[in-house]
Amino acid sequence: MSIEKRYILVKSRINNDAVKLLAVSKKQPISKIRQLYLLGHCTFGESYVQEAVEKIKTLSDLAIEWHFIGPIQSNKTKYLAQYFNWVQSVSSLKILSRLNKQRDPNRGKLNVLLQLKVGNEESKKGFNDNELLAICEKKEDFENICIRGLMSIPKPSDDYNVQLKQFSHCKDVFERMKAFVDVDTLSLGMSSDLEAAIASGSTMVRVGTDIFGKRE
Numbered sequence: 352m353s354i355e356k357r358y359i360l361v362k363s364r365i366n367n368d369a370v371k372l373l374a375v376s377k378k379q380p381i382s383k384i385r386q387l388y389l390l391g392h393c394t395f396g397e398s399y400v401q402e403a404v405e406k407i408k409t410l411s412d413l414a415i416e417w418h419f420i421g422p423i424q425s426n427k428t429k430y431l432a433q434y435f436n437w438v439q440s441v442s443s444l445k446i447l448s449r450l451n452k453q454r455d456p457n458r459g460k461l462n463v464l465l466q467l468k469v470g471n472e473e474s475k476k477g478f479n480d481n482e483l484l485a486i487c488e489k490k491e492d493f494e495n496i497c498i499r500g501l502m503s504i505p506k507p508s509d510d511y512n513v514q515l516k517q518f519s520h521c522k523d524v525f526e527r528m529k530a531f532v533d534v535d536t537l538s539l540g541m542s543s544d545l546e547a548a549i550a551s552g553s554t555m556v557r558v559g560t561d562i563f564g565k566r567e
């Protein structure tokens with residue numbers, strides 16, 4: 352199926368003007384990014400720093416809004432602060448402080464989502480509920496950061512009700528953030544679970560495979 356057909360299908364599954372679509376282009380070739388851009392899409396997500404920076408430089412002729420959604424090592428934060436518009440996968444205070452220090456104020460604030468850990472899996476990165484809210488309380492400490500909301504990658508499940516339950520927990524924490532910060536972005540849902548995410552209040556879904564096909 353062509354990218355255009357896949358893209359139209361994904362948009363019809365979203366079927367909600369209030370929900371933004373982030374096209375996840377990690378491990379996809381530059382040519383496919385250009386193709387989707389020509390169809391009018393301009394927000395893209397990447398997960399690997401080196402690959403992303405190369406793509407951003409190569410595609411600097413396009414007005415793309417770049418989101419980083421991958422795991423973050425602290426020795427790579429300077430590239431994220433320099434090249435990205437958004438970092439969705441902030442999962443420690445140390446990473447947030449480094450991004451704040453390394454962001455050039457002339458580039459405007461860096462948009463950040465705090466990553467929430469759900470399901471208490473040891474391996475998954477992210478804050479627990481209270482840690483995440485404590486950071487929102489201290490938002491003044493990060494003058495070059497704009498906290499826009501939260502992102503989560505719940506444990507994959509084929510069961511729609513399990514998906515719903517995990518996503519609704521994220522929605523609850525998102526609502527609690529509003530006591531401290533003006534948040535507007537709840538980034539939940541990928542190719543396999545975007546319907547449950549939207550039913551739970553997601554404002555941004557991150558879709559790779561169902562737009563571009565299988566990754567290289």
Ligand SMILES: *Cc1c(COP(=O)(O)O)cnc(C)c1O
Pocket residue numbers: 375377398420421504540541542543557558559560561
């Ligand atoms: C890869 C990735 C996606 C996209 O996953 P698909 O299943 O290909 O849609 C979304 N979010 C994050 C954080 C990812 O790493």
